[in-house]
Amino acid sequence: MVTRHMKKLINEPSAVVDEMLDGMVAAHPDEVRRLEDSNVLVRRDAPVEGKVAVVSGGGSGHEPTHAGYLGPGMLDGAAAGEVFTSPTADEVSEMVQACDGGEGVLMVIKNYEGDVMNFETAGELAEMESDVDVAKVVVNDDVAVEDSLYTSGRRGVCGTIFVHKVAGAMADEGGDLDDVQRVAQKVIDNxxxxxxxxxxxxxxxxxxxxxxxxxxxxxxxxxxxxxxxxxxxxxxxxxxxxxxxxxxxxxxxxxxxxxxxxxxxxxxxxxxxxxxxxxxxxxxxxxxxxxxxxxxxxxxxxxxxxxxxxxxxxxxxLDDELKELLAHPVETPALTVT
Amino acid sequence: MVTRHMKKLINEPSAVVDEMLDGMVAAHPDEVRRLEDSNVLVRRDAPVEGKVAVVSGGGSGHEPTHAGYLGPGMLDGAAAGEVFTSPTADEVSEMVQACDGGEGVLMVIKNYEGDVMNFETAGELAEMESDVDVAKVVVNDDVAVEDSLYTSGRRGVCGTIFVHKVAGAMADEGGDLDDVQRVAQKVIDNxxxxxxxxxxxxxxxxxxxxxxxxxxxxxxxxxxxxxxxxxxxxxxxxxxxxxxxxxxxxxxxxxxxxxxxxxxxxxxxxxxxxxxxxxxxxxxxxxxxxxxxxxxxxxxxxxxxxxxxxxxxxxxxLDDELKELLAHPVETPALTVT
Structure with missing residues (x-):
């Protein structure tokens, strides 16, 4: 058996997420900012008035997912849980409200029970607290397993990045919440x-x-x-x-x-x-x-x-609509399309 | 002692560089192309007439270095040796001649004895065979050691990326070979x-x-x-x-x-x-x-x-000139600045 030992560029294991988020903001201070006392990062200029917001999040440990995709043409907000742990409903709700520019918020959720539950609760909280329109899609692109340790149904994995890209582009082009949800679901279906x-x-x-x-x-x-x-x-x-x-x-x-x-x-x-x-x-x-x-x-x-x-x-x-949305310019820490 | 075993996504070890280069061209067919029977990749549109060319290269195993930096505003050519092995003088000379757009070629060399020797020979070969003006800079940014296993003087490491960026920007802005060499050397000095x-x-x-x-x-x-x-x-x-x-x-x-x-x-x-x-x-x-x-x-x-x-x-x-050149737009597989 190969034994791998922990050798990591970290300080206290319990501080990994907090310090990683600070280091990311230090690298991209003009592009992202961190909500106070929170593991939520948002676009520096959030909320963008008159635009549907697209938000996501989940456990940490998947970097550059999620905050690496914050920016014009992609995500407005990214909630980081502890490593492999869903963010809390309170933090997700705070993110939804911080990103709403008056046209509603699409939550892109990967299909893990914790994420689905916390994001759904967060959506209800946000609707109650600030009358924001919230919609969601659940990504389940992993063909390997029907049910897994953490899911009913298929898991959401790397196909999520295409969902972020396409939904973010539709929002940037002025689509309404239904449009943004529809194209996100089209990616999930394909x-x-x-x-x-x-x-x-x-x-x-x-x-x-x-x-x-x-x-x-x-x-x-x-x-x-x-x-x-x-x-x-x-x-x-x-x-x-x-x-x-x-x-x-x-x-x-x-x-x-x-x-x-x-x-x-x-x-x-x-x-x-x-x-x-x-x-x-x-x-x-x-x-x-x-x-x-x-x-x-x-x-x-x-x-x-x-x-x-x-x-x-x-x-x-792909179809023509998805090609156009994938080609839409985007500028984020992890992905640039010109 | 921790024993690490080889687990790699490779086929035949001897085919790693060849297959990796093919896979890179398959990912970026509109941006880079491979010279026939050669481990040299160049900008798809090379040679760019009327522009100084900037080329580099060295052993493989440093990806995205070097070919990841091919494109407008950065490198025109990248010669890939076998893993941790200098490319041959013949391949480097072929690259220099393939990239020359009539205004000369700057070779960015990392300070390893094999690279320096092969690039210098290549420069002489290219000048003899096609009357191209060749200049060079040698990058030696590693402060850890004065002499090492493979070098006299300091090694060239990650600072090379800034040299590529700045030299490529000056070439893209229309600088002549002396200008391009001068700003590359300014990076090396700082x-x-x-x-x-x-x-x-x-x-x-x-x-x-x-x-x-x-x-x-x-x-x-x-x-x-x-x-x-x-x-x-x-x-x-x-x-x-x-x-x-x-x-x-x-x-x-x-x-x-x-x-x-x-x-x-x-x-x-x-x-x-x-x-x-x-x-x-x-x-x-x-x-x-x-x-x-x-x-x-x-x-x-x-x-x-x-x-x-x-x-x-x-x-x-930095000084003002270096800031302007770092901010110059670039579009390559590994780095985009808008």
Whole structure:
């Protein structure tokens, strides 16, 4: 058994989220600000009057998710819970109210029981306290499992980034709350993801791996919270891993031949970019073989799981509206589209 | 002793660079292209007529360096050697000639003996074969060691990214070869970096760590090629590590009180963004205490060392010209400034 020990650039484990958020604001003081006594970050200029706000959040440990996507054309607010722990309903409600510019707020929720419950409660609180219109979508793009440790139904993982991008663009273009919710749901209906772990992550508080993996073993179908996957297999080549992930994703989506897609090869936090490019090479070759046309391919760390080594593959089947919204300019700490 | 085993998303170890470059072109087909039978990537539209070209390169394993910085406002060409191995003089010469738009080519070289020798030979070859004007600068920003395993004098590390940015901006603004070389040298004269490793990296060919570190040990003053550092110390907190790195960097630069600086907290490849933000928090607090003013702060993986866990701290002391050139718009796979 490979024993991984905790070696992290942190101070007190209990201070990780607080200090990480401060360090992020210190890096992007013109773009984001932190609400007082809160783990909520918002666009520096929030609330933006006359625009629907798009907010998200969830447990920490997935950086640059969520606050990395704050900015014009994407998110207005991001609530950070402790590592792998939902933010409280009070903080989410505070975020919703701080971001409302009079046209309502869309909450983008990843499908975990804690997140869904706290965001729903927060939406009700915000509606009661300040008469804001609140709508929600629940992202469930992980094709690996139907139910998991933390979910009823499929988990929300890296496909969430496309939901943020598309909803944020529609809001920026002046869409009303129904429009913004509709396009967010369109992404959810057309996106699928599956991931693999070469190593477990190590949480700061626990200080040891959340699951054990042998030297020559990997997990297929992992989530982003240190859950083990659905299948433990012997170490395979990058091409074989990419085939397994991509076949499951495409079987779920079943796109028509000739369909245009956007893809993400997402690093889990401890895997270098060079390896993600090797995965992207095989992914694009498989899509080509299937007669699919890649309209845009993203490669990088978009939704991580602390220091886990591994990756996920996301495919979104596009139409003209989604292409236009993905191409809409955005400027955030983690993503810039010009 | 902690034993780390090779778990990588790769196929044949000998194919890593070739497949990684293909995967990068597949992700950015409108931005970069690969020269035939070569590990050189260039801007899609190279050569750009009437503009000085800026080229760089070196061993692979530092992604997104070098090809991630190809594009308008930054690099015209990037030559990739095998992992931690200099590209050949022939490939570099081919790159110089492919990128020359008639106004000459600046080669940005990191100070390693193999790189310096091969780039210098390449420059002479290119001048003989196609009468191109070639100039060079040698980056040596690592304050940790005076001489190292691979260098006479200081090593070139993450400060190189600022050299690419500033030289590329001056070329994009229409500067001549002397101007471009002058501002590149100005960055080199005003930038300093120091790094730390929590774990060794593992090279694909060797498949095991390049140095051994105990469970509770870290290395200070590491390079980017799996060299051990200059000092092995017990694991410290993020704040203590940041203090050690930053104090060495500032002692070297000795900036005047009130000076404006740009900073990079750079991840070594296996360290998640959340930890880099925690380092940035302390760095910015230290700069503030010293009466320095941060004009721009970058946090992310800019120049990595495969899957090494750790980070480096870079500080560049600015003047008005450098600020203007850093702010110049750039659009590359790894860096966008609008």
């Amino acid at each position: 996106v699928a993801t599956m991931g693999t772990a070469l190593t477990s992550c190590i949480t700061p508080e626990k200080g040891e791996p959340t699951f054990d993996l042998g030297e020559d073993e990997i997990e297929l179908g992992i989530g982003i919270h240190g859950e083990p996957g659905v299948e433990r297999v012997e170490m395979m080549s990058a091409d074989e891993i990419t085939e397994r992930l991509t076949e499951n994703v495409l079987d779920d989506l079943d796109p028509d031949e000739g369909a245009e897609v956007a893809t993400i090869v997402n690093g889990m936090g401890g895997t270098p970019l060079s390896e993600l490019y090797i995965v992207n090479r095989k992914l694009q070759s498989m899509l080509d073989d299937r007669g699919l046309e890649t309209w845009d391919a993203w490669v990088g760390d978009y939704m991580t799981s602390l220091d886990m080594q591994g990756c996920s593959v996301t495919v979104l089947v | 930038v300093a970096t120091m790094g730390t490793a929590l774990t060794s990296c593992i090279t694909p060919e060797k498949g095991e760590p390049t140095f051994d570190l105990g469970e509770d040990e870290i290395e200070l003053g590491i390079g980017i090629h799996g060299e051990p550092g200059v000092e092995r110390v017990e694991m410290m907190s993020a704040d203590e590590i940041t203090e050690r790195l930053t104090e060495n960097v500032l002692d070297d630069l000795d900036p005047d009180e009130g000076a404006e600086v740009a900073t990079i907290v750079n991840g070594m490849g296996g360290t998640p963004l959340s930890e880099l933000y925690i380092v940035n928090r302390k760095l910015q607090s230290m700069l503030d205490d010293r009466g320095l003013e941060t004009w721009d702060a970058w946090v992310g993986d800019y120049m990595t060392s495969l899957d090494m866990q750790g980070c480096s701290v870079t500080v560049l002391v």
